[in-house]
Amino acid sequence: MRIIVCAKQVPDTSEVKIDPKTNRIIRDGVPSILNPDDANALEEALLLKDSQPDTEVIVVSMGPPQAKDMLIECLAMGADKCYLLSDRAVGGSDTWATSNAVTSLIEKVVEECGPFDMIFAGRQAIDGDTAQVGPQIAEKMHLPQVTYVQKFEISDDKKVVTVQRQLEDGYEIIEVPTPCMLTCIKELNNPRYMTVSGIVKACKADAPIYVKSAKDCECDLSKVGLEASPTVVFRSFTPAPKAPGQIIQGEDERTQSQNLLAKLKEKHAI
Amino acid sequence: MAVVINQELCKGCKICVKNCPFQAIDFDEATRKATINEKCTACSVCISKCPFKAITKDESDEVDLSAYKHIWVFAEQRDGELMGVAKELIACGRRLSRDISPETKCYALLVGNNLDALGQEAIEWGADGSILIESPLLEHFNTDGYTKVICDAIKEYKPEIILYGATHIGRDLAPRVAGRSNVGLTADCTGLEVDLEKYKAYCAKETTLDLSTLEGEDPDDKCIKQTRPAFGGNLMATIVSKKTRPQMSTVRPGVMSKQERVPGAKGEIIKVTPQLEESDIRTKIIKIVKEAKEMVSLTDAKIICSGGRGLGGPEGFKLIEQFANKVGGVVGSSRACVDAGWIGHEHQVGQTGTTVKPDIYFACGISGAIQHQAGMKNSKLIVAINKDPDAPIFGIADYGIVGDLYKVVPMIIEEWDNFSTAL
Numbered sequence: 001m002r003i004i005v006c007a008k009q010v011p012d013t014s015e016v017k018i019d020p021k022t023n024r025i026i027r028d029g030v031p032s033i034l035n036p037d038d039a040n041a042l043e044e045a046l047l048l049k050d051s052q053p054d055t056e057v058i059v060v061s062m063g064p065p066q067a068k069d070m071l072i073e074c075l076a077m078g079a080d081k082c083y084l085l086s087d088r089a090v091g092g093s094d095t096w097a098t099s100n101a102v103t104s105l106i107e108k109v110v111e112e113c114g115p116f117d118m119i120f121a122g123r124q125a126i127d128g129d130t131a132q133v134g135p136q137i138a139e140k141m142h143l144p145q146v147t148y149v150q151k152f153e154i155s156d157d158k159k160v161v162t163v164q165r166q167l168e169d170g171y172e173i174i175e176v177p178t179p180c181m182l183t184c185i186k187e188l189n190n191p192r193y194m195t196v197s198g199i200v201k202a203c204k205a206d207a208p209i210y211v212k213s214a215k216d217c218e219c220d221l222s223k224v225g226l227e228a229s230p231t232v233v234f235r236s237f238t239p240a241p242k243a244p245g246q247i248i249q250g251e252d253e254r255t256q257s258q259n260l261l262a263k264l265k266e267k268h269a270i
Numbered sequence: 271m272a273v274v275i276n277q278e279l280c281k282g283c284k285i286c287v288k289n290c291p292f293q294a295i296d297f298d299e300a301t302r303k304a305t306i307n308e309k310c311t312a313c314s315v316c317i318s319k320c321p322f323k324a325i326t327k328d329e330s331d332e333v334d335l336s337a338y339k340h341i342w343v344f345a346e347q348r349d350g351e352l353m354g355v356a357k358e359l360i361a362c363g364r365r366l367s368r369d370i371s372p373e374t375k376c377y378a379l380l381v382g383n384n385l386d387a388l389g390q391e392a393i394e395w396g397a398d399g400s401i402l403i404e405s406p407l408l409e410h411f412n413t414d415g416y417t418k419v420i421c422d423a424i425k426e427y428k429p430e431i432i433l434y435g436a437t438h439i440g441r442d443l444a445p446r447v448a449g450r451s452n453v454g455l456t457a458d459c460t461g462l463e464v465d466l467e468k469y470k471a472y473c474a475k476e477t478t479l480d481l482s483t484l485e486g487e488d489p490d491d492k493c494i495k496q497t498r499p500a501f502g503g504n505l506m507a508t509i510v511s512k513k514t515r516p517q518m519s520t521v522r523p524g525v526m527s528k529q530e531r532v533p534g535a536k537g538e539i540i541k542v543t544p545q546l547e548e549s550d551i552r553t554k555i556i557k558i559v560k561e562a563k564e565m566v567s568l569t570d571a572k573i574i575c576s577g578g579r580g581l582g583g584p585e586g587f588k589l590i591e592q593f594a595n596k597v598g599g600v601v602g603s604s605r606a607c608v609d610a611g612w613i614g615h616e617h618q619v620g621q622t623g624t625t626v627k628p629d630i631y632f633a634c635g636i637s638g639a640i641q642h643q644a645g646m647k648n649s650k651l652i653v654a655i656n657k658d659p660d661a662p663i664f665g666i667a668d669y670g671i672v673g674d675l676y677k678v679v680p681m682i683i684e685e686w687d688n689f690s691t692a693l
Contacts, residue, residue, distance in 0.1 A: 013501050029444055030520050099449060130457035132445035135413075139449030144552035145413055146443040162556070167438050170560040176553045222272045227308055230454030230514040234495060236507040237479040245652075245667045247659075255682035256671050260653065261689035263669055266523050269630050269651050270597075270690045 001055040001158060002114060003045040004106060005079065006121035007038040008133065009063050009070035013126045022066040034070045039191035043151055046192065056080050058113060060105050062090060062184025063095045073208050075202035076194035079081060083109050087214040092226030093162050095128075099136030101224040104217040106141065116179055117158055123148060123183045131183070138181035146174050150187040154178075272328050273312050277303050279324035286316040286325060304482030310604050315557045338430040338515035341367045342401070344420070344443070345392050346435050346594075352388055354691060355523035357395045362462060362526040363433055364396045369465040370430070370492045377401050377540075379423070379432070381416050383409040389539050392474045396529050399538035401427070407546050410558065411439045414551045417545040424451055429516045431494055433462075436520040454511030455518040460525050461497035461508075469495045469508075476504060493517065524691060529603040549583070568617070568624045573599030573632070574649075576619055577607060578642075580635020580656060580675060584612035589679055590634060596683045597690075602626065602646075604636045620645035638663025655679065 071082035124131035138145035151164035250256035282302040294310035363376040378392030389400035434440040448455035463469040631649035654667035
């Protein structure tokens, strides 16, 4: 079997701070990490490889050259190969343009490595939280998709995958034929740690990390990058600072409670 | 729409660079080729100037934006029940449609089977009309079927804007529809405005944006300004899709407010016959399982009800547990209670316990020592209930009630259902 895993290097948003003077994001010193949901996607592919050693796990990513650091981590966890599309021509892509670019990269991988049985992607990346690129790659590649996958099984003949798709109030059990796109959530598994031997191998100069340009992938330049993106950032800013707290008044506890809940409702918190 | 330079045909003669009226063509010294930059207006002057026919205009995706009219709300239904977020978005869509023009209407788009009653209900929640796409194959949500029939309907009716709830279904469907229609989609919006003045008012209230930067904007441009958080809420951005139609957004449940239902309200019902075969749908639903939410951990909890020394004893946590059960939250505790053996360590919030960031943190009888604050001060909303008006917790709380928690908390429990709008 051959499995493609879509991964993204993201800033650890829990460490992001705002400069109080300029209201800008302080990026210096913010660690870059493998996007958490993508780690679950990779883990599920590696679990399949554990049970079926002839499985090849290929990680694909798009980003600046330093995204290689994240791919080293993927190799050290157990991925067989990594492909990185890194090119200024694809910089500034929105989700639509990104999915076009990554689709071109996956087509390149297929050309070099052969057809795949499945694509695993994380549900969403923590920097943008859009959850769009997985489904949009599936659309561009005409693949069936299941999002929010929390449990996964594959038939012996590898033709059908049975998954649990999480819903707000339960789940669905869905059968989908391969090849398909599955987007993974953290309930699916617990990502493994890198192994020491894995790290040593992944850091070698000849580690199987292949960096491709837009030209290598034959990207249609009218469909990738900032200019091609249908969405544009109109303005960006920081949220208004927290207003000082407020003591809720009321003649008795019931009125106080009602006034409090009315406030919470006004804030759309409940 | 876009002008493109075929890099293989380009000989690097720079004629186009000189002729471009907008300085929109750069010469790349490295490759010795011309490239188009963001200043390009697609005026096409360069195309005829190129001696090597290397410049072309991609006409295929040329769209007449003015042909797209009206707002659609994907009115998500499950098992014949309209989702809360659909009602909220109908009210939002209605408001936006009036801001675009008096002729602009807001339609509820319903996909499923046997939808007559829901079509009428959507109108009662404020839609001008309902578009029904019915088929036994659409009874339950499936990506392939829903995407196909919605994309077909978009082609036929050309809506200007489509809003979706950012539910597990909406977030599966909307990117697929946007991908196939080749249009922009903005996820999880928290603010939507078409009118520039109203957008300014929104920014003044909710953001730190310098409003003078909006002075050059065209007040007649009614494109939808979609504001959403990014970087874990540390940054916000307003996104527009000026070049493509329909403009599409998803909105999380609970962000917008629904309007009062008007029983018997009248509106247009449009029935669309879908072109759909069983073979179009590649996934198969084996089973749909409903289950109560499992007990979530403190770190994932949306709501945390925490008790402190003010509880007076271990039995106080019974009330906190009732409170948590009512609001769908998780029980937390200050260190003092854990040290006193009133509750297990796994409930402890604070520097030496768990760091939490729920949507609402209820601190009941917690004074708010620094070490406790360190573990919860990043909660979105903090509500403090304490007898002592000078307790430090009131310094970081958004809302406080000075009073006896044994009197206040039972009242909140009693009143909760009158206010809560659960999904």
